[in-house]
Amino acid sequence: MKSQIHLIRHGITEGNQRRLYYGASDIPLADEGVAELKKLVKEAIYPQADEGDFYTTGLKRTEQTLAxxxxDREHEVIPELKEMGFGDFEMKSYEDLKEVPEYVGWISDKSGSAASPGGESIAGFSMRIKEGLRILHGKHQLKELSVRHSGGDAVSVMVCHGGTIATIMDVCFPGQREHFFKWIPDPGHGYTLTLEKSEIVRYEAF
Incomplete structure (x- = not known):
């Protein structure tokens, strides 16, 4: 039995195009994002998941990307794996915020404990993602049990966000990147996690 979890970052949005902070904002894919995903589908970069279990974070950009x-797949929502919430900084760029004292203090924090006004801290975000990963892993283990009795492979597909994926990868493979931001895949891309005895043991980028 093959056991894999596929983590896919949603396609390009206005937030990507304009370099905005937009974790909690429920914005759709940009036209460029739709076109790029269609191109990647034609290039057949995505793992096969005909009998897989599918998940999103419930935000428009992840729902559109999955579809x-x-x-049109039946799927569950795991809200704990949403992107970081930036509070008052949502839908604003560095240029918009660079002279705002609260922003300067926030980006200067090295401890990870400072939160943006109305938003999350890095530490709080990381704890939430770890809980989301626990939930996803648990659901995947149920899939493993199901196919062990019926035959086939255990496959889960999670469409989520760049910061979410980077945090998961940093948790699963600590020390393999100099900074967790290095784990962030391009929009529409991601990682396949392979499990052995229900434990995540290796990955492959796509």
Whole structure:
């Protein structure tokens, strides 16, 4: 039995195009994002998941990405794996915020404990993502049990966000990147996690 979890970052949005902080903002894919995903589907970069279990974070950009890649699939929502919430900084760029004292203090914090006004701290975000990963892993283990009795492979597909994926990868493979931001895949790309005896043991980028 093959056991894999596929983590896919949603496609390009206005937030990506304009370099905005937009974790909690429920914005759709940009036209460029739709076109790029269709191109990647034609290039067949995505893992097969015909009998897989599918998940999103419930935000428009993850729902659209799942539908464009795998079609109209029944799926569950794991809200704990949403992107970091930036509070008052949502939908604003560095240029918009660079002279705002609260922003300067926030980006200067090295401890990870400072939160943006109305938003999350890095530490709080990381704790939430770890809980989301625990939930996803648990659901995948149920899939493993199901296919062990019926035959086939255990496959889960999670469409989520760049910061979410980077945090998961940093948790699963500590010390393999100089900074967790290095784990962030391009929009529409991601990682396949392979499990052995229900434990995540290796990965492959796509």
């Amino acid at each position: 464009l890649i795998y079609g």
